[in-house]
Amino acid sequence: MEVRRLTKRFGTNLVLDNLDLTLPDGVTTVLMGPSGSGKTTLANVLLGLLHPDGGTVAGLDGARFAAVFQEDRLCEGLTAPANVRLVLHDDGAHHRSRDAVRAELAAVGLTDEDLAKPVSQLSGGQRRRVAIVRAMMANADLTVLDEPFKGLDEATKDRVLAYVRDRLAGRTALVITHDPAEAARFDGPRVTLSR
Numbered sequence: 048m049e050v051r052r053l054t055k056r057f058g059t060n061l062v063l064d065n066l067d068l069t070l071p072d073g074v075t076t077v078l079m080g081p082s083g084s085g086k087t088t089l090a091n092v093l094l095g096l097l098h099p100d101g102g103t104v105a106g107l108d109g110a111r112f113a114a115v116f117q118e119d120r121l122c123e124g125l126t127a128p129a130n131v132r133l134v135l136h137d138d139g140a141h142h143r144s145r146d147a148v149r150a151e152l153a154a155v156g157l158t159d160e161d162l163a164k165p166v167s168q169l170s171g172g173q174r175r176r177v178a179i180v181r182a183m184m185a186n187a188d189l190t191v192l193d194e195p196f197k198g199l200d201e202a203t204k205d206r207v208l209a210y211v212r213d214r215l216a217g218r219t220a221l222v223i224t225h226d227p228a229e230a231a232r233f234d235g236p237r238v239t240l241s242r
Contacts, residue, residue, distance in 0.1 A: 080240030
């Protein structure tokens with residue numbers, strides 16, 4: 048996937064200015080930069096949620112996306128397994144059993160008791176893990192994770208980072224973080240946006 052001379056403004060505020068970026072197939076690219084440097088804006092352009100003012104994005108025609116946004120964006124009245132199953136297909140190769148979904152949620156430290164509740168009753172860190180598992184189980188051509196580990200305590204973050212790194216192996220992904228320690232956990236290229 049290639050981004051060439053990408054420009055995005057919000058009113059008079061130039062957020063992205065002729066950005067060039069390559070996201071290699073099957074590799075996790077880490078995007079870093081200070082607040083206001085355009086990291087989330089770039090993610091939203093890649094996901095088709097924002098249109099650039101100039102430049103091109105090639106290689107995403109017909110692509111399927113998965114994302115972890117800065118907000119969890121869960122269906123509040125559904126359980127964690129039901130939220131994950133929303134992105135899964137029951138068409139043979141993409142089928143994921145209920146047991147597989149529960150196993151993935153357990154892999155990030157959620158208990159059977161947690162899985163029985165609507166997500167509205169879970170803590171912020173538990174909800175974040177549901178959002179991450181949902182993105183990891185989706186069949187996507189590009190996975191974008193925008194500050195995915197925020198709100199997790201250190202022990203949980205370590206476990207979830209290992210989980211995400213394992214699940215992203217061989218997939219095309221963009222992980223956005225401001226934390227150099229998080230970035231160091233991924234083997235792919237690192238890109239830093241400046242203000």
